Amino acid sequence: MARPRSFDEAATMEKIVRQFWARGYEATSIRDLEAATGLGMTSLYNAFGGKRQVFCSALTYYSKHRTQRCIEGIERLPAPADRIRTFVARVIDAASEDPDRLGCLVINTAIELGPHDEDIATVVADNLAEVEAFFRRNYEAAQKQGQADPNVTPEDAGRSFSALMFGLRVLARSRPERDVMEGAARPLLALLRYGDQGCC
Amino acid sequence: MARPRSFDEAATMEKIVRQFWARGYEATSIRDLEAATGLGMTSLYNAFGGKRQVFCSALTYYSKHRTQRCIEGIERLPAPADRIRTFVARVIDAASEDPDRLGCLVINTAIELGPHDEDIATVVADNLAEVEAFFRRNYEAAQKQGQADPNVTPEDAGRSFSALMFGLRVLARSRPERDVMEGAARPLLALLRYGDQGCC
DNA sequence: AGGATTTTACAGCAGATGATACAAAAAGAT
DNA sequence: ATCTTTTTGTATCATCTGCTGTAAAATCCT
Numbered sequence: 001m002a003r004p005r006s007f008d009e010a011a012t013m014e015k016i017v018r019q020f021w022a023r024g025y026e027a028t029s030i031r032d033l034e035a036a037t038g039l040g041m042t043s044l045y046n047a048f049g050g051k052r053q054v055f056c057s058a059l060t061y062y063s064k065h066r067t068q069r070c071i072e073g074i075e076r077l078p079a080p081a082d083r084i085r086t087f088v089a090r091v092i093d094a095a096s097e098d099p100d101r102l103g104c105l106v107i108n109t110a111i112e113l114g115p116h117d118e119d120i121a122t123v124v125a126d127n128l129a130e131v132e133a134f135f136r137r138n139y140e141a142a143q144k145q146g147q148a149d150p151n152v153t154p155e156d157a158g159r160s161f162s163a164l165m166f167g168l169r170v171l172a173r174s175r176p177e178r179d180v181m182e183g184a185a186r187p188l189l190a191l192l193r194y195g196d197q198g199c200c
Numbered sequence: 201m202a203r204p205r206s207f208d209e210a211a212t213m214e215k216i217v218r219q220f221w222a223r224g225y226e227a228t229s230i231r232d233l234e235a236a237t238g239l240g241m242t243s244l245y246n247a248f249g250g251k252r253q254v255f256c257s258a259l260t261y262y263s264k265h266r267t268q269r270c271i272e273g274i275e276r277l278p279a280p281a282d283r284i285r286t287f288v289a290r291v292i293d294a295a296s297e298d299p300d301r302l303g304c305l306v307i308n309t310a311i312e313l314g315p316h317d318e319d320i321a322t323v324v325a326d327n328l329a330e331v332e333a334f335f336r337r338n339y340e341a342a343q344k345q346g347q348a349d350p351n352v353t354p355e356d357a358g359r360s361f362s363a364l365m366f367g368l369r370v371l372a373r374s375r376p377e378r379d380v381m382e383g384a385a386r387p388l389l390a391l392l393r394y395g396d397q398g399c400c
Numbered sequence: 401a402g403g404a405t406t407t408t409a410c411a412g413c414a415g416a417t418g419a420t421a422c423a424a425a426a427a428g429a430t
Numbered sequence: 431a432t433c434t435t436t437t438t439g440t441a442t443c444a445t446c447t448g449c450t451g452t453a454a455a456a457t458c459c460t
Contacts, residue, residue, distance in 0.1 A: 001458030002406030024312055026226035030448060041449080043408060051448060101315035110374040111311040112224055115301035124374055151390070156383045163367030163384035170366035174310040174324055183356045184363035187388060190351070201428030202436030230418060241419080242438060251418060 009047060012037050016048070017058045021105045024112050025055050056119060062105045063127045071134050080141035081148060081192045084161065087134065088189065091165060092181045095172035103172040128162065135161035142192060149191040157191070164188055209247060212237050216248070217258045221305040224312050225255050256319060262305045263327045271334050280341035281348060281392045284361065287334065288389065291365060292381045295372035303372040328362065335361035342392060349391040357391070364388055 019036040020028055030041055030051060037044065048054040070090065077083050095103070106127045113120045136158030142148035148157070168181050219228055219236040230241055230251060237244065248254040270290065277283050295303070306327045313320045336358025342348035348357070368381050 001404075001456090003408075003456035005407070006456090023316070024226070026224065027312075029446075031446085040409060042410085045449080046407065103311065103315075107370055108311050110370055111303065111308050112227075114374045115303075116223070121374065128374060152387050153383075156386045159380055159384040160364070160387045163371065163381075164360070164363055165367070166370035167363030167366035170307055170310055170370065171363065173314045174321065174328060180359055181363075183353075184359040186356045187352050187360045187391065191387065201426090201434070203426040203438075205437070206426095229416075231416085240439060242440090245419075246437065 005047070007037070007039055007043070007047075012039065012047070013058065013061050016054060017062050017105065020055060020058050021062070021102050021108070022100055024108060025051075026112070056123065059105060059109055059120065059123050063123060067106065067127055067130065071130065075134075075138075079147070080138040080145065083138045084135060084142070084192060085189060088161070088164070088168075088185050091168050091172075092178060092185065095168065095176040095181060096178040098172070098176065101173050101176055104169040107166055107169040108173075128166075131165060132158045132162040134158075147192060152191055160188060205247070207237070207239055207243070207247075212239065212247070213258065213261050216254060217262050217305065220255060220258050221262070221302050221308065222300055224308060225251075226312070252317075256323065259305060259309055259320065259323050263323060267306065267327055267330065271330065275334075275338075279347070280338040280345065283338045284335060284342070284392060285389060288361070288364070288368075288385050291368050291372075292378060292385065295368065295376040295381060296378040298372070298376065301373050301376055304369045307366055307369040308373075328366075331365060332358045332362040334358075347392060352391060360388060 015037045016033060019032055023032070030044070033044060033051075033054070034041055044054065048057055071087070074083050074086050074090070077086060091104075095101075106124055109120060110124045110128070114124055115121075136154045139148055139152075139157035139161070140154035143150055143154065152160075164185060167184060171177075171181055171184070215237045216233060219232060223232070230244070233244055233254070234241055244254065248257055271287070274283050274286050274290070277286060295301075306324055309320060310324045310328070314324055315321070336354045339348055339352075339357035339361070340354035343350055343354065352360075364385060367384060371377075371381055371384070
């Protein structure tokens with residue numbers, strides 16, 4: 001009968017995610033991961049594999065537990081226009097309140113490793129595609145309710161809201177000021193008030 | 201009388217910029233810089249200083265020769281709305297045509313080092329502020345000519361177009377497809393056709 | 401008690417890292 | 431020719447890096 005693990009995998013993975021999220025892949029050494037988790041290198045290797053493998057696991061974990069969970073929660077809201085507003089507001093809130101300027105692990109990774117590592121680029125691309133799909137389908141649904149500007153195609157809306165989110169993530173790392181980010185979001189969010197204006 | 205330099209500083213700096221631009225700070229070693237420039241470590245140290253110093257110089261050089269020069273050139277166009285369109289188009293063109301997915305050194309650096317290195321964060325912030333100011337003043341000028349939606353303040357426009365650019369830079373690293381990026385830009389660029397629609 | 405299995409601790413490896421020290425080289429002046 | 435100054439080349443340093451090997455530890459079963 002084997003010796004039991006002395007740590008909880010999910011809790012440890014959260015710490016690993018946090019470390020990579022703050023510093024990125026290259027600037028994080030195995031010893032940084034030891035310090036962040038309180039575990040020895042051998043334990044980390046046994047449970048998660050080598051550095052690149054543990055990074056891939058962390059990225060996938062983040063993608064599932066942060067991005068997808070967030071989207072699932074938001075899609076419980078009944079109104080699609082509210083879903084879009086809420087997602088944007090969540091990102092602005094997170095950035096404004098984070099002294100560590102973490103931003104988003106996926107976006108950070110897209111920049112750091114995306115052009116050079118195919119496997120990681122695939123995880124990144126899947127995550128970004130989910131974000132875009134969220135905006136696309138909720139914009140389309142909002143249009144059907146007369147709550148979104150009909151001059152913008154759902155495809156363009158998905159892409160432009162996604163690009164806005166990416167831009168907000170860059171601001172989260174560089175200038176996480178609420179008024180700046182809200183100002184950045186306002187013109188696109190104005191597309192969602194379209195039906196409220198009783199136009200021409 | 202001292203031995204003369206065997207290399208041209210500006211040409212070498214271009215190569216250094218290119219290396220850091222492609223791989224970032226942490227993943228670039230001094231030996232990578234040696235290989236990229238064809239110079240020995242001692243020559244690099246004498247001319248540019250240690251790794252972090254040479255990176256700061258590269259970032260500043262990029263900021264001046266890439267961002268500022270680009271903006272200066274674009275502002276020779278007479279129509280402010282065209283300036284905005286052109287800047288966006290330039291970024292989309294560059295990303296669509298770059299097999300190396302370089303993106304933008306400033307944005308890459310904002311993500312990689314921004315939260316952790318104050319001096320570098322300052323160079324980044326200055327550059328991002330120039331981009332925002334470009335959009336802000338040209339949006340305002342376009343409004344005065346009746347070429348931009350008057351419901352959007354120049355401040356919000358500056359911020360939202362900046363955020364769009366940042367988002368496009370993220371796409372440049374992860375998914376540099378022209379139609380995706382043009383779709384992302386289309387709703388904001390539509391603000392510039394406002395006067396053309398002969399609205400209500 | 402011993403046996404079996406997995407986990408953890410510890411020591412160490414080969415190579416990489418940013419940087420330094422020192423000698424040789426390049427150039428103009430005397 | 432020598433002198434002076436800066437640059438380049440080369441060897442090396444101390445430390446760090448991701449990773450491996452091995453022994454001790456933890457657990458249940460017989």
